[in-house]
Structure formats: C-alpha cells, structure tokens
Amino acid sequence: MAIDNKQALAGNAPSGFYDLPKFGNVSLLHMTDCHAQLLPIYFREPDVNIGVGAAIGQPPHLVGEYLLKYYGIRPGTREAYAFTYLDFAAAARTYGKVGGFAYLKTLVDKVRASRPGSLLLDGGDTWQGSATSLWTNGQDMVDAAKLLGVNVMTGHWEFTYGAERVKHVVDNDFKGHIDFVAQNIKTNDFGDPVFKPYVIKTMNGVQVAIIGQAFPYTPIANPRYMVPDWSFGINDDNMQKVVNEARAKGAQVVVVLSHNGMDVDLKMATRVTGIDAIFGGHTHDGVPQPTQVKNAKGTTLVTNAGSNGKFLGVMDFDVKNGKIAAWKYRLLPVFSNLLEPDAKMAKLIEDVRAPYASKLNEKLAVTEELLYRRGNFNGTFDQLILDALMAVKGADAAFSPGFRWGTTLLSGDVITMDHLMDQTAITYPSTTLTEMTGATIKSIMEDVCDNLFNADPYYQQGGDMVRVGGIQYAVAPNNKIGNRISNMTLKGKPVMASKKYKVAGWAPVGEGVSGTPIWDVVAEYLRDIKVVKPRKLNEPKIVGIGKNPGIAPGIA
Amino acid sequence: MAEPMKMRASVSGDVADIKVLMNHPMETGLRKDAKTGQLIPAHFINEVHATVNGKPVLDAQWGGGVSKNPYLGFKVKGAKAGDKVEVSWKDNKGESNKVDGVVA
Amino acid sequence: AAAAGLLKSGNVLAAWNSSAFAAKTVPEAIKDLGLSTPADSKAISIKAPDIAENGAVVPVEVTSSIAGTTGIAIFAEKNATPLITDFKLSNGAEGFISTRIKMGQTAMVRAVVTAGGKTYTAAKEVKVTIGGCGG
Numbered sequence: 001m002a003i004d005n006k007q008a009l010a011g012n013a014p015s016g017f018y019d020l021p022k023f024g025n026v027s028l029l030h031m032t033d034c035h036a037q038l039l040p041i042y043f044r045e046p047d048v049n050i051g052v053g054a055a056i057g058q059p060p061h062l063v064g065e066y067l068l069k070y071y072g073i074r075p076g077t078r079e080a081y082a083f084t085y086l087d088f089a090a091a092a093r094t095y096g097k098v099g100g101f102a103y104l105k106t107l108v109d110k111v112r113a114s115r116p117g118s119l120l121l122d123g124g125d126t127w128q129g130s131a132t133s134l135w136t137n138g139q140d141m142v143d144a145a146k147l148l149g150v151n152v153m154t155g156h157w158e159f160t161y162g163a164e165r166v167k168h169v170v171d172n173d174f175k176g177h178i179d180f181v182a183q184n185i186k187t188n189d190f191g192d193p194v195f196k197p198y199v200i201k202t203m204n205g206v207q208v209a210i211i212g213q214a215f216p217y218t219p220i221a222n223p224r225y226m227v228p229d230w231s232f233g234i235n236d237d238n239m240q241k242v243v244n245e246a247r248a249k250g251a252q253v254v255v256v257l258s259h260n261g262m263d264v265d266l267k268m269a270t271r272v273t274g275i276d277a278i279f280g281g282h283t284h285d286g287v288p289q290p291t292q293v294k295n296a297k298g299t300t301l302v303t304n305a306g307s308n309g310k311f312l313g314v315m316d317f318d319v320k321n322g323k324i325a326a327w328k329y330r331l332l333p334v335f336s337n338l339l340e341p342d343a344k345m346a347k348l349i350e351d352v353r354a355p356y357a358s359k360l361n362e363k364l365a366v367t368e369e370l371l372y373r374r375g376n377f378n379g380t381f382d383q384l385i386l387d388a389l390m391a392v393k394g395a396d397a398a399f400s401p402g403f404r405w406g407t408t409l410l411s412g413d414v415i416t417m418d419h420l421m422d423q424t425a426i427t428y429p430s431t432t433l434t435e436m437t438g439a440t441i442k443s444i445m446e447d448v449c450d451n452l453f454n455a456d457p458y459y460q461q462g463g464d465m466v467r468v469g470g471i472q473y474a475v476a477p478n479n480k481i482g483n484r485i486s487n488m489t490l491k492g493k494p495v496m497a498s499k500k501y502k503v504a505g506w507a508p509v510g511e512g513v514s515g516t517p518i519w520d521v522v523a524e525y526l527r528d529i530k531v532v533k534p535r536k537l538n539e540p541k542i543v544g545i546g547k548n549p550g551i552a553p554g555i556a
Numbered sequence: 557m558a559e560p561m562k563m564r565a566s567v568s569g570d571v572a573d574i575k576v577l578m579n580h581p582m583e584t585g586l587r588k589d590a591k592t593g594q595l596i597p598a599h600f601i602n603e604v605h606a607t608v609n610g611k612p613v614l615d616a617q618w619g620g621g622v623s624k625n626p627y628l629g630f631k632v633k634g635a636k637a638g639d640k641v642e643v644s645w646k647d648n649k650g651e652s653n654k655v656d657g658v659v660a
Numbered sequence: 661a662a663a664a665g666l667l668k669s670g671n672v673l674a675a676w677n678s679s680a681f682a683a684k685t686v687p688e689a690i691k692d693l694g695l696s697t698p699a700d701s702k703a704i705s706i707k708a709p710d711i712a713e714n715g716a717v718v719p720v721e722v723t724s725s726i727a728g729t730t731g732i733a734i735f736a737e738k739n740a741t742p743l744i745t746d747f748k749l750s751n752g753a754e755g756f757i758s759t760r761i762k763m764g765q766t767a768m769v770r771a772v773v774t775a776g777g778k779t780y781t782a783a784k785e786v787k788v789t790i791g792g793c794g795g
C-alpha cells in the first residue's frame with residue numbers, strides 16, 4: 001500500500017496535528033512502558049498478536065489492516081504507521097522516528113498548557129531497557145521522569161533493580177514529586193502494604209483517586225530473589241476495597257494506573273466495580289480508543305498506551321454533579337519530526353550519555369534487513385540473538401525470552417552497542433548452556449505458551465512466546481497446556497523425548513546462575529559477521545485457529 | 557531453642573483476627589540434599605493449638621506440606637480487646653514453642 | 661481441680677494421623693481422617709493465587725459460611741502426599757483458616773469442611789509455572 005504522500009511531504013506536517021481542544025475539567029495524561037528509551041527510535045508493531053477465547057478479534061488482538069478497519073484509520077497515513085506494522089520500512093523512512101523524552105516533554109507541556117491541573121501518569125517499565133538505565137541503576141530515568149513532570153507511577157521492571165533500590169528512589173528522589181502507588185504489593189510476613197495503594201488529587205475542584213496496580217506476576221516473570229520479602233498478585237478483592245475506600249473519601253473520579261496487561265485489565269474491569277478508567281500497560285498494545293467494559297454497577301474504560309515512548313494517552317473527563325458526564329480519549333503518537341525537542345530534557349539526556357559515549361557508539365555491524373522484536377513467536381532481532389547464542393555457545397538449540405521491549409532498526413542501519421543493549425539490558429543477563437532432554441524442552445515451551453494463550457487472562461503473564469532457535473515446531477494456541485506444541489524437529493529429525501540436546505539461553509530467573517552476559521555474546525557474533533544478511537525467521541506453524549484478526553494475512 | 561514466634565491479634569466488631577508466624581524448616585523428609593544426595597530427615601511441625609482466655613479454639617494436625625516458616629491466620633467470634641491468645645506448636649522431633657498476645 | 665485441668669487441656673486430642681498424612685490420594689486421606697465422602701458446596705470459598713509466585717509458599721485462605729463448621733482440612737491434589745493440614749475449630753473459632761502451603765506442580769487446592777457431622781468440599785486450581793518472560 002502506498003504511503004499517503006500528501007501528508008508526508010517533507011516539512012509539510014499536518015498543521016495542528018497536536019492541537020487538542022480543551023475538553024471537560026479533569027485530564028489525565030498517560031505514558032507507559034517507555035523502557036528507558038530517552039532518544040527517538042523506530043518501533044514496529046506486531047503482525048502476530050493472537051487472541052484466544054473471548055479475546056478473538058477483540059482489541060488488543062488486532063493487527064495491521066484489521067486494526068485500521070476497527071478504528072477507522074486510513075491506510076498509508078501517519079496514524080497507520082504508528083499503530084501497525086504495515087509497510088513498516090517505507091513508512092518509517094517517510095514519517096521518521098517516534099518517541100524520545102525531549103520530544104515527549106514538549107508534547108506533554110503543550111497538552112498540559114491547555115489543561116491546568118492535569119496529571120501525568122507513568123505506568124512503569126520506565127527504568128529498564130537501555131544501556132544507560134542499566135549502567136546508572138535506573139537513575140537516568142528517575143531524573144528524566146521527574147523533569148518530564150510525572151505525578152503518579154506504578155511499576156514492573158523497576159523491581160529488577162531490587163526491592164531496596166525501588167524503596168530508596170520512592171522515599172528519596174520521588175519524595176514530594178512522584179507518588180509511587182501499588183495496591184497489590186504486600187509484605188511476605190503479615191501482608192502489610194509496601195506502597196501507598198492510591199492517591200487522591202484535586203483537579204479544578206474535583207477529587208480524583210489514582211490507584212496503583214503493579215505487574216502482578218513480577219516474582220514469576222522476573223527473578224523472585226530481587227523482591228524476596230514482597231508478594232504481588234492481581235488481588236481483585238483488595239482492589240474493590242480500595243475503590244470503595246476512595247469513593248467513601250469523596251473521590252468523584254476513580255482510575256487505576258495498571259501494569260496488569262490489557263487482557264487482565266479487561267477481565268478485572270468486569271469483576272471490580274466503581275472504576276471509571278483503567279490506564280493500562282505491560283502488554284505494549286497501542287490501542288487507539290478505550291474498550292468500554294460493562295460490569296454490575298457501570299462501565300469501565302480500559303486503555304493501553306503502547307511502548308517505547310511512542311505514545312501519549314490523553315483522557316479528558318467532563319465531571320458534572322460528581323459524575324463523569326462525558327469523556328474524550330486520544331492516543332497521540334509522538335512524532336519527533338513534528339515536535340521541537342525540549343532544551344532542558346535534551347541537555348539531561350546528553351549529560352547522561354556523555355560518560356558512556358565511546359561504549360554506546362561502538363559499531364558492531366551493519367544490518368541489511370529490518371530488525372525488530374515484537375510479535376507472538378519471533379522477531380528478526382530475536383533470531384539474530386538466537387543465531388548468536390547457538391554459534392558462540394556451540395548449541396543445538398537456543399531459547400530467548402519473549403520480551404516485548406526492544407526497538408527496531410532499518411535496513412542499512414549500523415548496529416551499535418547502544419542498539420544491542422536496547423534488546424538485552426537487564427540485571428540478570430547471564431547466558432547459559434544446558435543439556436536438556438527433548439521432553440524438558442517441550443515442557444518448557446508448553447509452560448511459556450500457556451502463559452500467552454491460556455483462555456483465562458488471569459493465567460496469562462503478558463509476554464510473548466519464548467523464541468526458539470534450531471527447533472522447528474507447530475503450535476495450536478487454542479489447545480490446552482501440554483497439547484499446544486507438536487511436530488518438533490531439529491535439522492529435519494524429530495526431537496526425541498529422551499535424547500539430550502545442548503540448549504543455550506539467557507535471562508535465568510533462578511538465583512546463583514552465572515555466565516557471560518548476553519550482550520557480550522551477541523557483540524562477539526556481530527563483530528565477527530560484520531554484516532547482518534536477511535536470515536530465516538524460525539516461526540512455528542500456527543495451527544487450528546482459522547482466520548484470526550490477530551495474524552497478518554499470509555502468516556498462518 | 558526455637559526462635560520466637562510472632563503474633564498479631566486485632567478485633568473488629570466481636571471477631572478477633574489472629575495471625576501467627578512460626579520459625580521452622582518444615583522438612584518433609586522427601587527432599588534430597590543438593591550436595592550429598594542424601595535425604596534430609598523429616599522435621600516439621602505436626603501439631604498446633606490455640607486458646608483464647610485459656611479456652612481451646614483451634615487444634616490442628618499438620619504434615620510436611622505446610623511452607624517453611626509457617627503462617628497461620630484464624631478468626632474467633634465473641635472476642636474483645638484485652639482477651640489473651642496463646643498459640644503453641646509441637647514438631648515430629650518433640651520440639652515445641654508458643655507465643656501469647658493480647659487482642660488489640 | 662480436675663475439671664479445670666480438663667478444660668485447660670482442651671479437646672481430647674487424637675494422635676497424629678500418620679496414615680492420612682501418608683495417603684497418596686485425596687479420597688484415601690479423607691477416609692483415613694475418618695470423614696465421609698464430601699458433597700460439593702458453594703458455601704466454601706478458597707482464596708489462592710491463580711498462578712503461584714513460589715510453589716514452595718502458596719498462600720491459601722479457606723472460608724466456610726456453613727453454620728456449625730468444626731473442621732477444615734486442606735489438600736494439594738497432586739502433591740506426593742496431598743493432605744497438608746487438618747484443623748478442628750471450637751469455642752467461637754469461625755470457619756476460616758489462612759495458611760501457606762507447598763505445591764510441586766499445577767493442581768487443585770481442595771478444602772474439606774466438617775459441619776454438623778457432614779462433610780462438604782470445594783477446590784480451586786493453582787498454576788505452578790517455571791516463569792521467566794516479560795512485557
């Protein structure tokens with residue numbers, strides 16, 4: 001499909017793209033899952049994001065043209081570029097990079113200027129995902145969030161810096177600036193709350209409660225030893241208690257700043273009453289308009305605001321007689337070529353990066369294909385990581401976690417250490433080489449697959465399928481655990497249940513595992529090959545789901 | 557000597573909410589030592605008793621399936637602030653411990 | 661003095677039920693506890709995580725709103741020995757127990773409640789996963 005050239009002409013940006021007429025009297029701005037991307041980036045949305053059970057064909061399980069059609073977005077436009085993978089390489093060259101904190105800051109300030117008293121909510125996954133965030137222990141993002149003007153925050157990957165680090169930031173850096181809220185984190189002894197469950201802010205005379213919901217499965221998806229004394233969970237019943245308490249205290253608007261993931265938020269909205277809106281993250285779904293969920297006592301709006309600093313959600317409520325009379329929502333893509341960078345933020349970013357410049361800018365290789373990660377089963381950058389693991393470690397097969405962060409590079413781009421860290425910067429980066437039987441390999445794949453495709457969202461963890469190198473397989477998302485993975489082959493031969501295979505991997509969640517950090521393994525491989533040629537993407541054969549608007553035509 | 561137990565007892569209406577933490581390895585006897593490969597001998601709390609103002613309210617038998625450093629929460633109706641709560645345990649080796657507290 | 665002593669020592673205590681705790685299945689353990697086959701009941705609620713954060717420490721809370729509840733036994737159906745705890749309640753203790761249990765794998769957590777000489781049951785699935793993923 002052709003790019004809309006009328007809008008795309010250089011320097012002929014759509015005038016007033018960011019002019020949002022003021023509406024109502026309560027405005028909440030929402031960003032989430034920026035994964036420490038301070039600079040503008042490319043981010044390709046998925047072409048496989050399958051919904052199962054009641055989620056089939058429903059947001060956020062719509063890709064490409066299905067999404068455009070559902071939300072009435074014209075193909076070939078800036079918005080189509082922002083919300084889908086369609087024609088990605090060409091669209092990226094036309095419309096440019098997205099996000100970047102200096103540009104986001106300008107946009108936030110512009111929107112807030114017409115909305116006095118508005119609040120900026122940060123859904124978390126803010127301190128992790130880049131080299132500088134890892135090397136500064138998240139400090140660059142703590143400072144950037146404060147300068148950006150974040151008012152309320154919750155978390156997920158923040159906890160991978162350890163409980164003490166999070167507590168330190170909340171009690172010191174954030175004090176008097178940012179409220180860190182989480183109703184679902186308790187101590188492991190008597191179950192006492194670790195953070196404030198919510199805050200009430202007054203906006204133009206209206207009391208607004210913002211309840212925090214941290215990622216419920218942090219001690220499962222990430223190393224538990226990082227937060228040994230805390231327990232998480234969804235905790236619906238405590239959520240209901242907190243909503244009721246906030247209402248009893250006079251809150252006229254009650255919203256949840258959530259890191260549940262959208263499918264979990266959609267279910268929670270059917271079970272907990274009295275929430276006006278859930279501002280969601282974690283699943284990195286760029287959802288243009290809220291889903292309206294009915295429950296026993298009313299309707300809850302459920303949003304999800306994408307990832308990597310690509311979007312800013314703006315929710316305007318018109319509150320009359322103590323109730324929301326009307327609302328308007330926009331998920332604004334942050335186009336760096338339509339915004340002037342904020343000078344102060346640009347300076348902060350420059351200062352953060354300066355001490356690491358030579359490391360960040362090391363040129364590792366040049367790519368001759370589009371490198372991306374996001375998608376249910378594999379991405380080209382993940383394939384590169386798998387190939388590196390197998391080559392460097394001498395493995396038959398490799399596993400790479402189904403992370404949803406990680407930016408996109410265009411064909412012809414130089415891959416720097418900075419870019420490699422965007423895919424790998426975590427606090428538990430060890431690579432491993434393990435002998436596993438075919439049966440163990442299958443059970444791991446079944447386990448992770450159930451985290452993605454269990455028909456009940458409360459059993460999903462919001463990541464993608466573990467990326468698999470060396471082993472071909474078929475997957476039946478609609479089946480039950482133990483029966484989704486089949487036809488596993490390695491170099492054309494069936495994977496035998498009792499035979500042992502050498503499997504490389506990284507990001508072990510168990511304690512006490514050591515090994516070369518993943519970035520060193522992949523850097524070694526890239527320095528060696530120098531040029532990344534288009535490579536075969538090992539994607540499973542998807543079976544038994546028929547036509548699903550969560551898969552691009554031609555894939556299944 | 558076993559480490560001290562911890563108790564919290566609070567009342568809302570006329571129901572006391574009592575929470576106890578006990579220090580104990582709770583070895584099932586089925587677990588192998590990672591280094592020696594030898595079975596670690598069973599060592600777990602197998603009896604728990606609780607009284608309010610001396611009257612028994614809870615008598616329990618436990619197996620090794622209770623988590624290490626066990627947690628127990630229970631509720632007693634007809635209680636009031638100032639009531640005396642005592643919780644005690646015995647394990648399969650005959651060791652024991654108890655804690656008392658006052659409903660607040 | 662004898663009466664006071666009797667009162668203080670509480671209920672007549674049975675010896676530790678080694679056969680019930682060694683039983684390999686829930687029905688065997690129920691039998692060894694001397695209980696009749698329980699009927700399903702919606703008056704029992706089990707609060708436990710959908711996915712365990714740590715299979716070695718799974719919080720389980722059982723609430724029975726059946727009048728006259730005097731016993732709550734808790735089982736993890738796929739543990740090698742499923743019976744975890746057997747509670748007897750008296751003198752105002754409500755039909756409520758909160759504890760933390762070990763689970764080797766994804767399984768139903770089952771509660772068996774005794775009230776008025778009859779037995780009732782309910783169960784909830786808890787998933788035990790290897791973890792590691794991330795959005």
Ligand SMILES: [Mn+2]
Pocket residue numbers: 125156157215259281282283794795
């Ligand atoms: Mn997340």
Ligand SMILES: [Mn+2]
Pocket residue numbers: 033035125282283284307404405795
């Ligand atoms: Mn994220």
